[in-house]
Amino acid sequence: MRTWRGRGDALYASLILGLFVLETVVLAVLSWAALVGSGGVLPDSAFRNIVIGAVLATGLAVLLATSFVLLYHVLTQRRAGVVGGIGEWASLWAGVVFSGAAAPEGPLPRDGVEALIAMREVLRGVDGTRIDELFQTYRIPSMALESARAGFRRRRLPGGGRQALAGRLDGLEVLARVRAPEAFEPLMGFLSDETPSVRRAALQGLARTIAAMPSSTVRSRATERFSAALRTTDLPAGVLEDALILLGDVASKVAGDLLRSPDASRSHVLVALSVVGKMGLLTLSDDAAALVGDPHSDVRASAIRALCRLGYLPPGSEPSIIAALRDEVEFVRSQAVRALALASAEVAVPKLHCLLADQSWWVRRSAAQTLLRMGARGGAALEDAARRSPDKYARQMAVQSLLDAGKIDPAEARRMREAV
Amino acid sequence: MGQVLVVEDDVVVCRVLEHVLELEDHEAIVVHDVSAAKDVLATHDVDIVLLDLMLPGGYGLELLTYLRREVGMSTPVIVLSAIKHEQNVVEALEAGANDYVSKPFSPTELLSRIRKWVEGREDLARTR
Numbered sequence: 001m002r003t004w005r006g007r008g009d010a011l012y013a014s015l016i017l018g019l020f021v022l023e024t025v026v027l028a029v030l031s032w033a034a035l036v037g038s039g040g041v042l043p044d045s046a047f048r049n050i051v052i053g054a055v056l057a058t059g060l061a062v063l064l065a066t067s068f069v070l071l072y073h074v075l076t077q078r079r080a081g082v083v084g085g086i087g088e089w090a091s092l093w094a095g096v097v098f099s100g101a102a103a104p105e106g107p108l109p110r111d112g113v114e115a116l117i118a119m120r121e122v123l124r125g126v127d128g129t130r131i132d133e134l135f136q137t138y139r140i141p142s143m144a145l146e147s148a149r150a151g152f153r154r155r156r157l158p159g160g161g162r163q164a165l166a167g168r169l170d171g172l173e174v175l176a177r178v179r180a181p182e183a184f185e186p187l188m189g190f191l192s193d194e195t196p197s198v199r200r201a202a203l204q205g206l207a208r209t210i211a212a213m214p215s216s217t218v219r220s221r222a223t224e225r226f227s228a229a230l231r232t233t234d235l236p237a238g239v240l241e242d243a244l245i246l247l248g249d250v251a252s253k254v255a256g257d258l259l260r261s262p263d264a265s266r267s268h269v270l271v272a273l274s275v276v277g278k279m280g281l282l283t284l285s286d287d288a289a290a291l292v293g294d295p296h297s298d299v300r301a302s303a304i305r306a307l308c309r310l311g312y313l314p315p316g317s318e319p320s321i322i323a324a325l326r327d328e329v330e331f332v333r334s335q336a337v338r339a340l341a342l343a344s345a346e347v348a349v350p351k352l353h354c355l356l357a358d359q360s361w362w363v364r365r366s367a368a369q370t371l372l373r374m375g376a377r378g379g380a381a382l383e384d385a386a387r388r389s390p391d392k393y394a395r396q397m398a399v400q401s402l403l404d405a406g407k408i409d410p411a412e413a414r415r416m417r418e419a420v
Numbered sequence: 421m422g423q424v425l426v427v428e429d430d431v432v433v434c435r436v437l438e439h440v441l442e443l444e445d446h447e448a449i450v451v452h453d454v455s456a457a458k459d460v461l462a463t464h465d466v467d468i469v470l471l472d473l474m475l476p477g478g479y480g481l482e483l484l485t486y487l488r489r490e491v492g493m494s495t496p497v498i499v500l501s502a503i504k505h506e507q508n509v510v511e512a513l514e515a516g517a518n519d520y521v522s523k524p525f526s527p528t529e530l531l532s533r534i535r536k537w538v539e540g541r542e543d544l545a546r547t548r
Contacts, residue, residue, distance in 0.1 A: 087431040094439035098527070118432040125526035280506075 008072050015068055019061040030054045089115035097123075097130050106138045113140060117177045132180075141180035147171030148190065169201055176205035179212035184222055191229050200239050203230075207246035223250050227257040231264050237271050244275045252281045259287040266296060273302040277309030285310055289317035297329040304335040313342045325351060330360035337366040341373050349374065349381045356382075356398055357391035364393060368401035379407060386416050422467030422538045426450045427457040427483065428500070429475050433523075437470065440527040446534070452476070454483045461487070466495060467538045473501040473512070481515050488516035496537035500525065 029050060037047040089112045095101035097119070104112070117140070120131040135141060148171030172190065175183045187209065190202035206226055213219040226247075230240060244251050258264045258272035273291065276284045288310070291303035304324060307313055313321065321343065324336035337355055340348040348370075355367040371378035386398035396417075403413040421444055426437050429452045441448045449464065451457045453475050460466070469487075473480040480499065487493045499512045502523040509520045519533050 087435060090432040090435035091439075094435050098439045098443060115432055118430075119436060120524075122430075122433050122436055122524050123527065124524040125528065127527055128524060 008076070012068060012072070015065065019065060022057060022061055026054045026057045085109075085111035086115045086118070090119060093119050093131075093134075096134070097127050103134065103137065108138050108140075113138070113174070116140070117174065120179075121177065135178055135180060141175060141178050141183050144171045144174035144178065145183060145186050148175065148186075165195065165197070168198055172198065172201035172205055176201065176208045179209050181209065181213055181218070184209050188225065188229065191233065196235065199233065200235055203233065203235060203239065203243045204246060207243040210250055211246060211248040219250070223247075223253055227254045230254065231258065231261060231268060237267050240268070240271045241274055241278075244271065245279060251275060251279055252283050255279075255281060256284050256287060259284060259291070266299060269299055270302050273299070273306045277306035280310060282310055282312060285312055285314045286317075289314045289320065292317065292320040292324055297327070297332050300324060300327065301329070301332045301335045304332065304339050307342070308335065308339050311342065313339065318343050318347065322347070322351065325355065330358075330362055333358065333360065334362045334366045337363055337370055341370045345374055345377050349377055352378070353381045353385055353389075356385050356389060356394035361397075364397040365401070368397050372401060372405050372407075383407075387419070421445045422534075423447045423449065423464065424534065425457065425460055425464070425466040425469045427452075427454070427469065427475065427480065428472045429453065430472070433472070433500075436527075440531065441534075443527075444531055444535070454480070454486075457483050458486065461491070461493065461495075467541060468534055469495055469497045470500050470534075471497055471517070473499060473503055473508070481512060484512070484515045484517060496541060498530075498533060498537065500530075 033042060033047050033050040036042045037044075092101075092104065092112075093116055096103050108116070116131060116134060116138075120128060120135070123131060148168045150167060150171075172187075175187060184206065187202045187206045190198055191206070193199050193202065206229075210219065210222050210226055213222060230243070233240070244255055247254055255272040255275045258268045259276075264272075269291070272284075273288060275281065276288050285307065288303045288306040291299055292307075294300050294303065304321065307317070307321075321336050321339050324332055325340070327333050327336065333355075337352065340352055352367045352371050352374075356364055356371075358364050358367065368382060371382045382398050382402060385394050386402055387395075389395045389398065399408075399413050399416045402408045403410065408416070424441050424446045426434060426441075426448050428434050428437065428450065434450050434452075438448045438450065446467075449460055449466065451460055457469075457471075461469075471480045471483060480501070484497055484499075487495065487497065496518040497516065498519040498521055499517045500521050500523065501508070501512075504522045509522075512520055518537055521530055521533065
């Protein structure tokens with residue numbers, strides 16, 4: 001509510017500022033016309049036109065400000081009404097679920113459905129299951145499905161396009177939030193829809209539905225089919241990533257399929273690697289490590305970044321990370337430098353010391369930051385580089401990083417810079 | 421049984437918590453933002469706080485930091501949030517939260533945690 005008010009206040013302040021500026025201009029023109037007019041330079045008709053213009057502009061300004069205030073109050077009232085309605089229904093449903101009160105007669109109004117779905121998103125356990133039963137009692141999944149399909153029929157009517165799409169998306173959103181297993185099949189059908197926003201809504205609905213399915217053969221099959229469908233979809237990477245995250249504990253299976261499948265595109269592999277890192281899918285660390293030597297630099301960089309995020313280098317992956325330190329692409333080298341923090345200090349520290357002299361500023365910076373993260377040994381190596389490295393850029397980076405980290409004071413940094 | 425301050429902006433969660441708390445005769449005081457929560461804490465000696473993290477006009481941890489560092493209040497705080505990231509959980513516990521429950525939650529489990537902290541507080545008061 002405060003955000004709503006905050007936005008309204010900001011808009012109102014901007015509007016009033018605009019109107020004040022307008023009025024200032026109007027008054028300036030009016031004053032000028034009065035001064036010039038009294039000297040007889042301006043004809044009466046022109047002066048009259050300027051006065052009429054000024055009055056009209058002022059009237060318009062007052063009308064705009066008043067309309068804004070009225071509209072704001074009407075919208076606020078309506079919004080409060082919706083929130084209040086959902087709150088009342090939430091109270092009623094809480095009585096049904098927790099105190100065994102009688103469930104109301106169907107069909108439910110929109111607020112009643114919204115409150116029940118919102119409650120399902122908050123509760124788990126036996127109370128969540130009770131709400132699932134209420135979904136079935138009121139046929140909420142089948143009504144949502146009908147809404148998604150009705151939109152499909154309506155859009156064929158003249159002028160029904162936008163409204164039909166909104167109806168379909170509403171229906172798909174309800175299906176996604178209800179997470180009813182019987183919605184899986186129809187949602188799969190929507191994946192081949194010609195409208196990208198419908199395909200996106202269907203994909204997210206499928207992911208949520210699978211995530212809520214109890215572990216079973218049905219869930220395994222559904223996951224297989226989802227995984228296969230994901231590999232053929234042309235939706236943007238961000239949408240695929242969101243869907244994978246929504247899968248919850250099944251995400252590792254689908255991301256693993258994408259990493260291992262020969263028919264997965266490069267962008268799919270990149271999505272899977274991103275999810276491995278973000279969701280901490282440790283079971284896929286070997287798959288990520290296998291891609292450190294990929295022919296494409298973006299895949300190599302993403303694989304190393306995924307390992308960095310996991311905070312784990314699988315056994316045998318160290319040589320490929322060390323090889324990536326000599327990669328021709330600076331972004332890959334920079335990621336490999338960060339990953340060295342996960343290797344043993346005996347191996348990492350000397351290599352990072354050398355990389356402080358890399359030709360890329362980013363790699364030098366990463367090397368210095370990684371050394372700082374490697375405790376006393378890393379710090380000592382950085383200080384050594386600051387004092388004794390034969391490379392001017394390595395010395396500069398080491399001094400600057402020590403200064404930034406508060407390891408040395410500005411006077412010491414100046415002495416180090418001047419010493420060599 | 422005890423007085424529970426619920427700091428939560430979602431109307432549905434508020435109603436659910438009111439009913440759940442009523443099951444064990446707890447009195448719920450519901451507020452929707454950090455500043456209202458500070459006002460209640462200044463005037464009531466609540467037994468426990470249920471705190472959401474994403475609140476309008478402020479992050480729930482601000483209230484936690486205010487309670488622990490500025491006011492020095494030892495009232496148990498259970499963070500009840502949809503954010504499940506390990507980092508956020510650690511952040512909340514380090515800021516002084518006694519417990520962290522992620523949404524969706526089980527009401528039975530939540531009540532059991534509340535009971536544990538309220539009884540612990542009562543035991544502590546008795547030994548003093």
